[in-house]
Each structure stands twice: as C-alpha cells, then as structure tokens.
Amino acid sequence: xxxxxxxxxxxxxxxxxxxxxxxxxxxxxxxxxxxxxxxxxxxxxxxxxxxxxxxxxxxxxxxxxxxxxxxxxxxxxxxxxxxxxxxxxxxxxxxxxxxxxxxxxxxxxxxxxxxxxxxxxxxxxxxxxxxxxxxxxxxxxxxxxxxxxxxxxxxxxxxxxxxxxxxxxxxxxxxxxxxxxxxxxxxxxxxxxxxxxxxxxxxxxxxxxxxxxxxxxxxxxxxxxxxxxxxxxxxxxxxxxxxxxxxxxxxxxxxxxxxxxxxxxxxxxxxxxxxxxxxxxxxxxxxxxxxxxxxxxxxxxxxxxxxxxxxxxxxxxxxxxxxxxxxxxxxxxxxxxxxxxxxxxxxxxxxxxxxxxxxxxxxxxxxxxxxxxxxxxxxxxxxxxxxxxxxxxxxxxxxxxxxxxxxxxxxxxxxxxxxxxxxxxxxxxxxxxxxxxxxxxxxxxxxxxx
Ligand SMILES: Cc1cc2nc3c(=O)[nH]c(=O)nc-3n(C[C@H](O)[C@H](O)[C@H](O)COP(=O)(O)OP(=O)(O)OC[C@H]3O[C@@H](n4cnc5c(N)ncnc54)[C@H](O)[C@@H]3O)c2cc1C
Numbered sequence: 001x002x003x004x005x006x007x008x009x010x011x012x013x014x015x016x017x018x019x020x021x022x023x024x025x026x027x028x029x030x031x032x033x034x035x036x037x038x039x040x041x042x043x044x045x046x047x048x049x050x051x052x053x054x055x056x057x058x059x060x061x062x063x064x065x066x067x068x069x070x071x072x073x074x075x076x077x078x079x080x081x082x083x084x085x086x087x088x089x090x091x092x093x094x095x096x097x098x099x100x101x102x103x104x105x106x107x108x109x110x111x112x113x114x115x116x117x118x119x120x121x122x123x124x125x126x127x128x129x130x131x132x133x134x135x136x137x138x139x140x141x142x143x144x145x146x147x148x149x150x151x152x153x154x155x156x157x158x159x160x161x162x163x164x165x166x167x168x169x170x171x172x173x174x175x176x177x178x179x180x181x182x183x184x185x186x187x188x189x190x191x192x193x194x195x196x197x198x199x200x201x202x203x204x205x206x207x208x209x210x211x212x213x214x215x216x217x218x219x220x221x222x223x224x225x226x227x228x229x230x231x232x233x234x235x236x237x238x239x240x241x242x243x244x245x246x247x248x249x250x251x252x253x254x255x256x257x258x259x260x261x262x263x264x265x266x267x268x269x270x271x272x273x274x275x276x277x278x279x280x281x282x283x284x285x286x287x288x289x290x291x292x293x294x295x296x297x298x299x300x301x302x303x304x305x306x307x308x309x310x311x312x313x314x315x316x317x318x319x320x321x322x323x324x325x326x327x328x329x330x331x332x333x334x335x336x337x338x339x340x341x342x343x344x345x346x347x348x349x350x351x352x353x354x355x356x357x358x359x360x361x362x363x364x365x366x367x368x369x370x371x372x373x374x375x376x377x378x379x380x381x382x383x384x385x386x387x388x389x390x391x392x393x394x395x396x397x398x399x400x401x402x403x404x405x406x407x408x409x410x411x412x413x414x415x416x417x418x419x420x421x422x423x424x425x426x427x428x429x430x431x432x433x434x435x436x437x438x439x440x441x442x443x444x445x446x447x448x449x450x
Pocket of ligand 1 (some may be wrong): 310
C-alpha cells in the first residue's frame with residue numbers, strides 16, 4: 001500500500017522563513033517547525049532526530065516525497081536511486097497539482113483537488129445502516145481484542161479467581177475469533193499461559209512486564225493495537241471505540257460457534273465481561289442479564305439471539321440516558337438494532353405492537369446476524385482490498401480472511417484504502433489540509449485587513 005512521506009508543515013515553515021527574510025539559504029537536509037533562519041539568513045536545523053531521519057532517507061531537498069508500502073519505510077537506510085527498492089522518489093511534486101498528476105499516473109486514477117470527500121469526516125462510517133460498513137469492523141475486532149488484553153495485563157487483572165475465566169475466553173478466541181491473526185495469537189498465549197501463571201499464583205512485576213510486552217504485541221499480530229478505530233470510530237473522541245469493538249467481537253463469536261458450544265461460550269462471555277471489562281456499570285448490568293438466564297443454551301441460534309436481545313436492552317437504556325444527559329454521539333445515536341434499512345425482513349409486517357415494541361422475525365434476525373457478523377465481517381474486506389489480494393498473491397497463499405497480510409500493512413491499507421476508497425487519498429488529504437490551512441490563513445488575513 002503506497003504512502004507518502006513528507007513534512008508539509010516543514011515546507012510551510014520553510015516558505016514562511018523565506019517570506020520573513022531568509023533571503024539566502026541552502027536547501028536543508030531536513031527541517032521542522034522548530035528550525036529557523038540564522039543571522040546570515042541560512043536555515044538551521046535544530047533537532048538531531050530530524051537529521052537522523054533525513055539521513056536515513058537521504059533527504060536533500062524539499063519537498064521530498066517517497067512512495068511505497070509502509071513496511072518498507074522501516075528499512076535502516078534508503079537511497080533515492082537504490083535498485084529493486086519498493087520505495088520510489090516522487091520526482092515531480094513542486095505543486096499540489098503536479099503531485100496529484102504523478103499519483104494519478106501511478107494509480108491509473110483521475111482524482112482532482114476539488115474532490116472534497118477527502119476531508120476527515122469521510123473517515124467516519126457515513127451511514128450506520130449501510131451493510132458495507134461492517135467490512136471495516138474486522139480491524140476493530142482485532143483492535144478491541146488487543147486492547148482488552150493490554151488492559152488486563154496493565155491493570156494486573158489476572159488473579160487466582162479470574163485466571164480460569166481468561167483461559168476459557170482465550171479458548172473460545174482460539175477456535176472462533178474472526179481474525180486468524182488473533183486466533184494464532186490467542187493460541188500462543190494459551191500455550192505459554194502456565195509458564196507465566198502457575199495455578200493460584202498472580203504475576204510478580206518483572207514477569208508481568210515481560211508477558212505484557214510479548215502478549216500485548218502478539219495477540220493479534222505486531223502493530224496491534226494500532227490506536228485508532230475504523231467502523232467503531234465516533235464523531236467525538238470519547239464515544240464508541242473499545243466497547244463498540246468488544247460488542248462486535250462478542251456477536252461475531254456467537255455466530256461462529258457450534259450448537260454444542262453454545263452454553264460454554266455463553267459462560268465464557270459472561271465471565272469475561274464480569275471479570276475483565278473495566279466499565280463497572282456495564283459489567284453489573286450485563287451480569288444481571290447473564291444471571292437471569294434460566295435454562296442452558298442448546299444452540300448457537302439461541303445464544304446469538306440472546307446476545308442480540310441483551311445488546312438491544314443496553315441500547316434501549318442508553319437511548320434514554322443519552323436523551324436525558326444530551327451526550328449522544330450526534331452521528332451515532334443509540335437505536336434499536338438492526339434498523340429497517342439494514343434488515344427489512346427482520347421486522348414482522350405489522351412492525352410494532354400497540355405499546356410501540358418492535359415485533360421481530362427471529363428467524364430472519366438470526367439469518368441476518370449470521371451473515372452480518374459471519375461472512376460479511378471477514379470476506380468483504382478481501383473482495384474490496386486490491387492491496388490485500390496483492391499481498392496474498394505475493395505470499396503465494398490463499399487467504400480466508402484478512403489475516404494473511406501483515407498487521408500493519410492491512411490496517412493502513414484499510415485506513416486509507418477502505419475508508420478513503422484509495423490510498424491516494426492520504427496524499428490528497430495532506431494537500432487538502434495544507435490548502436485549508438492556507439485558506440484559513442488568507443481568510444484571517446483578509447479579515448485583519450477589514
Ligand atoms: C457487554 C457490554 C455491556 C455494556 N453495558 C453498558 C451499560 O450498561 N451502560 C453503558 O453506558 N454502556 C454500556 N456498554 C457500552 C455501550 O453498549 C456501547 O458499546 C457504547 O456506548 C458505544 O456505543 P456505539 O454507538 O459504538 O454502539 P454499540 O452499542 O457499541 O454497538 C456497536 C455496533 O454493534 C451493532 N449493534 C447495535 N446493537 C446491536 C444489537 N442489538 N445486536 C447486534 N449488533 C448490534 C451496531 O452496528 C453498532 O454500531 C456496554 C458494552 C458492552 C460490550
């Protein structure tokens with residue numbers, strides 16, 4: 001997946017320095033907003049770290065843009081004329097138009113600088129009722145899994161009385177996590193579990209930090225958690241995210257298990273939330289719902305529908321709370337799910353009872369859940385990501401989900417590729433932001449003049 005390596009703010013700073021009187025200068029090896037014009041009018045670079053970075057990439061002029069797969073940027077040294085390198089110097093990028101022309105040629109695309117959809121808000125799922133949105137959630141499920149594990153380890157939540165519950169949950173993940181990476185990582189963790197947690201012993205500090213590092217880094221592959229959400233990204237920083245990813249994980253488990261595993265999966269989910277979900281209120285409510293189940297589950301259908309109903313009960317309660325407190329995410333207010341647009345057949349034709357409750361067609365809801373959290377969650381990604389296919393082909397393997405490509409390549413590809421429909425947009429976003437800043441700057445200046 002190509003990326004653009006640049007420092008737009010540095011370029012702007014450089015331009016600003018020139019405007020402010022740096023009459024003579026040499027192109028710096030690298031500069032940032034902390035660089036400055038010295039008494040002789042030469043641009044000086046302050047931070048050693050920038051020099052090192054620029055040395056690594058042989059940066060000798062501005063703007064200096066490199067195109068290539070993100071993982072290749074980790075190589076210790078790269079030179080613009082290096083043969084057989086997947087990194088390529090963009091040699092014509094003096095203006096946004098010229099850069100875009102270069103990218104369009106490279107990609108066989110025809111983007112224009114007026115394509116306003118590259119703004120940040122396009123990173124948000126535009127319409128939660130759009131079934132295609134779930135394709136992004138595979139990354140959030142990975143993110144939530146790794147995030148949950150980090151919390152467990154950092155807060156030292158594995159104790160003699162919680163240990164077994166984690167083992168059971170990991171066993172479920174090994175068999176049924178929708179991401180193969182996470183299945184592999186969970187298996188790895190289980191294999192090593194007894195080495196770190198002898199029965200009835202909690203971890204001492206040095207052991208804990210060693211395991212924290214290796215488990216945290218590996219449960220869903222290197223680079224996960226990545227620190228951002230795709231499907232679960234809220235329009236405010238404090239909304240959605242982890243708890244959304246956790247729900248998606250739980251639903252995806254319930255549609256993957258066999259009938260004979262339904263009761264044990266139910267117990268493992270309930271215990272996991274009870275012991276390891278840090279939201280006290282959520283745990284308490286969820287535990288109450290778990291405790292009110294009177295007879296064992298006999299099929300995955302029963303369990304999937306139970307979890308769906310439980311989630312809707314939470315939604316219903318939060319709908320009221322959000323209304324009272326006026327703290328809903330404006331783009332993602334709580335609602336009874338799935339909405340009609342997403343699954344019309346889930347609704348009985350009479351639609352709702354006299355009390356206003358929805359009458360569901362349970363068979364259709366189950367069918368919908370199996371498709372949505374089963375096939376769609378994992379397979380649509382492969383179909384829409386050219387990059388993922390390329391990685392798979394290169395590796396000479398056949399993938400059944402997103403897991404065969406590198407943990408860092410795919411999400412960046414997803415972040416730029418799936419969310420923005422093409423990696424090119426990343427570069428455009430850069431220019432877009434730069435343009436906007438300029439517009440804002442000129443706007444402010446014109447205001448000052450007035
Ligand atoms: C087990 C659990 C219990 C929680 N309990 C509480 C609580 O008591 N109080 C509280 O304030 N917060 C609770 N939360 C957090 C809360 O439910 C939301 O996760 C959080 O507010 C973020 O909401 P969201 O808009 O991202 O959608 P979420 O509710 O997180 O849902 C994520 C996605 O799942 C899908 N979805 C929605 N409803 C359903 C459904 N019924 N079945 C299947 N899929 C569905 C939608 O696509 C949605 O975008 C809990 C979270 C979890 C995981």
